[in-house]
Every structure is written in C-alpha cells, then in structure tokens.
Amino acid sequence: MSLATGPYHHGDLRAACLRAARELLEEDGSAGLSLRAVARRAGVSATAPYRHYADRDALVSAVAAEGYRELAELLAAAHPSPGTPNELATVAIAYVRFALDRPAMFRVMFAEPCDQTNEERVAATTAITQYVRDIVHRVFPDADAEALSTAVWALVHGLAFLHLDGKLDTTTPEVVAAQVRGAVHALFATTAGRVTHTDEAPSGS
Amino acid sequence: MSLATGPYHHGDLRAACLRAARELLEEDGSAGLSLRAVARRAGVSATAPYRHYADRDALVSAVAAEGYRELAELLAAAHPSPGTPNELATVAIAYVRFALDRPAMFRVMFAEPCDQTNEERVAATTAITQYVRDIVHRVFPDADAEALSTAVWALVHGLAFLHLDGKLDTTTPEVVAAQVRGAVHALFATTAGRVTHTDEAPSGS
DNA sequence: GCCTAATGTGAGCGGTGTACACATCCTAGT
C-alpha cells in the first residue's frame, strides 16, 4: 500500500466516492455532482465508481441516505422529545434550517425524481415518518395520529420548500425562525390547550 | 408560409419550442427536456431556440410559468371561493392532484434550483400567495392572515411533495383525496368553529 | 428595391453518463 504514485487499488473507493460526492454537492450544488467529477476528486479513473455504484442515481441515493440520517440527528438535537406545540415548532425550525443551510442536500433528499425503490431511502423515510408520529402522539395524545402526523410533516416540509424556493422571506435565520414558529402556532396555538382534552376527534368527511 | 419542406423561418418558433418542451416534459420527465430535443421536435436546428430563449433555464422557466397559470385555473375550478375548512380541503386536493397528475411539471415549477429572479415566475408565485391569503381570510377572518396563509400553503404544498416523492400512499386518487382531506381536517376541524370568534389571536413567541 | 435586423444553420468545444474490453491486484484453495 505504498501510495507514492497512488496504488492501483484505492482501498476504500466506495467511501471516497461518497465523501467526494458530498463535497461536490456542497460546493457546486446538485448540478456539479457528476460521476466524473467524483472520480476526479477521488483520484481515480472516470469509470471506476461504477464498480461500487450502479449508476449516478445510486450514488445520489447513497448521499441522500446520509442526509436523512443527519437530518434525524439534527432534529433530535433541537429537542430530544418535544411535548408541546412550542417545542414542536423548535423542531420545525431545525428542519427548515437544515433545508436552508444545505439546500443542495435537501433537494437531493426530497426534490429529485428519485429511485423510490432504493432500500436506504425507503428505510430512512419510514424512520422519519415514525419519528414524526411519535412527536405528534406526545403533543396531541388524543388526536388522529395518522392524519395529524401527515399534516405536521407536510406543514414543516412545505415550509422548508417554500423558503428554499424563495417563496418566503429568508433574509435572516431569525426571520425564518419567526415565520416557522408563527406558522406552527397559527395552526396549533388555539388548539393546544384544547385538543388534548377534546372528546370529539377530528374526522375526515 | 407554405410548409411543404419547411420554410427557412419557422413562423412562431418561440411558441413551438414551448409546446415541444411541454410535450417532452410529459413524455420523458424533466430529464428529457433538453434544448436539442426541443429543437428536433420543432423541426429546427439545435441552436435555433437560442434566438428565443437565453438558455435552457429560460425555457424551463417559461414552461413553469404556464404551469402556474394552469394550476391557478385548476384550483379555481375546484372551488371558486372556498369559505369553509372543508371547501379549503377540496382546493387542497386539487393542488395535490395536479402534482400527481403532472409530476414533471410540478417539479419544474417548484423543485428545481430555479432562477428566482425570473419575472414570470415571481409574478406567478406572488399571485398564488395572494390567492391563498384571500382564501384564508375568508375561512378564518379573525386569524393572523399572514402566518396562517403561510401555514396553509406550506401544508398543502408539503402534502403534494410527500405524495409526489412516494412518502405517502398514492395507490388511488380516492386514497390521496381522503388523506389530504384528513390532514387538513386534522389541523382545522377542531379550530373551525372556534377560531372564527377567538379573541386571542395566535402570536409567534 | 435595397439595407438592416431578425431569424435559422452548421461546425465545433468541453462536458456528461455509461458500456465494453483490458489491466492489475488480492485472496483462497491447493
């Protein structure tokens, strides 16, 4: 393994590709994430990555999977177990901040006509689903968990996208945070003290 | 304009490009929307479209602009002036259906790192913003229109994306509709009869 | 009727994804 001129075998090209892909994503956005650029950065021939990833999509999915994990960590760090609408809002802010801090990654994770059958992706998103469901169940024990979970995730996800696409003001993190908190509260503040002991659960028509 | 062998000048290449672009988008998705393919379909040389669109992005933005208009029509058709949460849900369903019926178009409209300075796009999205604000104002006259509008659009937009990305069940239109209606009601049903006469408007912390 | 500006053409550059044959190296079985 003397790597003076670079050994024929890389050692761990799979990981190197992933790493290079993430760097390129940060630097040049999704468009700059080409297999050839990844290969160049890993110091390897243009076709070498194909030994580890079936095609570009597979690499992108691997990157996205890491993104899901990191998003999960970030949300957990924002609040380990949110139990009130306000704490939920804090998590929502972390979600939106992730999208704004790493727009290319967020787009890779959610905005591409991706391979939905990819195992890593499916696992990651069901994890998020479950995570949201748990929170909702804690914040609104009596509500229809399924529907409300969907609603909450959609709300937060939508907020992230609208900010990301410049459809909402993103001048400062504080503005964004206030907007997100405002939106969450606009929906929940009035229900917060009530829905937890309501006896008529909301039902679809 | 006898177009037997094709006259040197096309006549209305600008419109022809737009048309071709939309067709390609429907057929092959966003990836298939290349300027060269558009040119081929319009029966014109590969570089001719550059006389009418500065670059690929400009063409895509033009396509997106048409999408915004059509989405607006579709929402208006779903309900001309929703005034209850349930009617709002009907509009939301139309929004999500648009996304699912024409995924490539929806992605072009919202999921691309697009040129945010494009005039047509900006105009179109402010129109949507206003449209949502009007609805919210009608459904919840006493609520914080700004925050609640944001929340509502985000909710619906997020629902569309989660469905689009296969994060939610999309087996049948009925399932989707029920899910959307359920999510909207989960958020609003309990507030519906109350928020309209609440005296303490929700406020961001 | 001519001149100019608008429009369309063609060749060409550098980039991309990916298929294929080939080179190199690691490892397991003798």
Next chain:
DNA sequence: ACTAGGATGTGTACACCGCTCACATTAGGC
C-alpha cells in the same frame, strides 16, 4: 509456495448535452 479466479481500477468509445460563433437566409421599414 503457487496459481486460479474474482474483485477492482483503466482506457477507449459512443451518444448526448448546453452553448458559442461565424455564416446563410429572409422579412420588413426606408
């Protein structure tokens, strides 16, 4: 220890892409 074979990396090649530039053609205003 040796060797076969699989795993891994290389090089070439093809088709496509966006985009630039010099050039051809044409329509419309003077």
